[in-house]
Amino acid sequence: MSEWFSGNTINGILNLWETPNNHSKCQQNPLNILNYHVQEWGTRALEVVELMxxxxxxxxxxxxxxxxxxDFTIPHFKSFYQKGTNSKGGVVVAVGKHLKATHIxxxxxxxxxVDIEGLTEQIRIIGIYWPQSGDFNASAQEWQSPVTDARCNQLKKWIEKNNSLFIPGTKNSSKRSERHIDLIFTNIEDAEAETLNTGTSDHWPIVMKSDRIDFQTNGNFPAVSWIVSQIVL
Incomplete structure (x- = not known):
């Protein structure tokens, strides 16, 4: 038995497999936030997971x-929900479990x-859906839409009061018109947004990105020696 445990055996291999890599370093990861008008979670749950x-x-x-x-949650994420005024409404904010989330x-x-901690600075996420209209559904020429409507004036007052900026996507968010109705507002000055050419909803998904606000991953996890693990498996 002593020869078995002292030699290059399964016990030794497993120890080698789980030996931390002293050369691993902390890594800063930029914050990405996905915004998507899903049009009913039940039919697009797997699509949401893939997008995330x-x-x-x-x-x-x-x-x-x-x-x-x-009926279906995103793996490794905690979800916060608020019901809507009808069966098709409602909003979900999903936060990765590597961050600390507090529902307000x-x-x-x-x-x-939801308040988010675990980043270089705390942020607050507010997800809003306006029933009968869908998301903000406010149009403004300065917000990538062809025309400006009355609802936009209400929204402008709100964002000015909260010192927020409009973050444009790379194209309009509606698939059925030239309007950009999925709107992102933030006080993160370096924030940018990319509109994704994917998804089966009639709205394009949008990812907001910030290099200034990020989170850290460290090298304290066991480093896998793939040559050894290939032998074990």
Whole structure:
């Protein structure tokens, strides 16, 4: 038995497999936030998971999720939900479990507020869906839409009061018109947004990115020696 445990055996191989790599370093990861008007979670749950992981997003904001949102959750994410005024409404904010999320209670339907810690600075996420209209559904020429409507004036007052900036996507978010109705506002000055050419909803997904706000991963996890693990497996 002593020869078995002292030699290059399974016990030794497993120890080697789980030996931390002293050369591993901390890594800063930029914050990505996915925004998607899903049009009912039940039919697009797997699509949402794929979008989250392909866009490397730590936070997701999903509107018009419907009543089936509990039937499928995103792996390694914690979800916060607020019901809507009808069966198709509702909002979900999903936060990766590597971050600390605190849900702010509110009685406002179709609105989810979550405070996020674990980043270089704390942020607050507010996901809003306006029933009968869908998301903000406010049009403004300065917000990438062909015309400006009355609803936009209400929204402008709100964002000015909260010292927020509009973050344009790389194209309009509606697939059925030239309007850009999925709107992102933030006070993160370096934030940018990319509109993704994918998804089966009639809205294009948008990923907001910030290099200034990020989170850290460290090298304290066991480093896998793939040559050894190939032998073990």
């Amino acid at each position: 992981f392909n866009s490397d997003s730590s936070i997701g904001i999903f509107t018009e999720v419907g009543e089936l949102w509990k 209670d509110t009685n406002i339907e179709n609105t989810v507020i």
